[in-house]
Amino acid sequence: MSHENKFKQQVRRLYHKLIIAFGLIGIAVFAFIYVALNPSILHNKPEETEIIAIPQVEGKIENGIHMETGFVDEEGLAEVIQNCTNCHSAKLVTQNRMTKEGWIATIRWMQETQNLWDLGNQEEAIVNYLAINYAPQKKGRREVLTNVEWYSLKD
Ligand code: HEC
The missing domain is CATH 1.10.760 (Cytochrome Bc1 Complex; Chain D, domain 2)
Incomplete structure (x- = not known):
């Protein structure tokens, strides 16, 4: 192998390594941005999304x-x-x-x-x-009379 060829080969190898390195850096940057935009994926638990439906009154x-x-x-x-x-x-x-x-x-x-x-x-x-x-109402009026001995009026 000539000197020149060896040199070319080394350059090519270096070139490949650089491409791989940039590729990895690219993936890392991409992943970083992704996590930065979706921090919730770092938590083990899925974020609690308890839906609290507050009933609304319809009608007059x-x-x-x-x-x-x-x-x-x-x-x-x-x-x-x-x-x-x-x-x-x-x-x-x-x-x-x-x-x-x-x-x-x-x-x-x-x-x-x-x-x-x-x-x-x-x-x-x-x-x-x-x-x-709808509580029990206090007796506002007197209770109905019971046990009354009725008598008829005579004229
Ligand atoms: C799944 C059906 C159902 C739902 C929903 C329901 N009820 Fe009832 N309820 C009944 C039935 C059946 C009776 C007996 C009706 C009858 O005696 O004619 C009854 C009877 C009643 C009575 C009379 C009890 C008595 O001793 O005479 C009351 C008071 C009452 N319900 C209140 C409520 C309240 C307050 C709610 C809401 C929390 C409700 N009901 C929801 C089925 C239901």
Whole structure:
């Protein structure tokens, strides 16, 4: 092999090494930019994307009453409409008055016997809404008389 050929061969080898080196640098730069733009891929856990759907109240509210259902417009109304008007009319709910324990018991009863679903993280809002707005009413009027001995007036 001539001197010149050997030199050419060395240059060619160097040239190949340079191409590989630049290639690797290129890949590294590319990867760096990619990670810089998507830092989340470095975390093991996928980013928690808990979807919190906040139910919205649809329909008219007049004088603090949701016209379609008759429910009082207070905090928790949307959750109650979403979960408590599917099987029976809202009236079955609004005509009842219960303590918080009573409402929870009614919900459990429906869950055990009427296929009511698990209310999940909406249960608290629903129970509070019911317990506050449909609480047992204090007796405003005197109770109906019982045990009265009636007598007829004579003239
Ligand atoms: C999966 C169906 C279903 C859903 C949803 C449902 N209920 Fe009921 N609920 C029933 C059935 C069935 C009855 C019995 C109806 C009857 O007696 O005519 C009932 C009865 C009731 C009663 C009357 C209980 C009694 O002792 O008379 C109340 C109050 C009530 N539901 C409230 C609610 C509330 C509050 C919600 C929302 C958390 C709700 N319901 C959601 C099925 C359901």
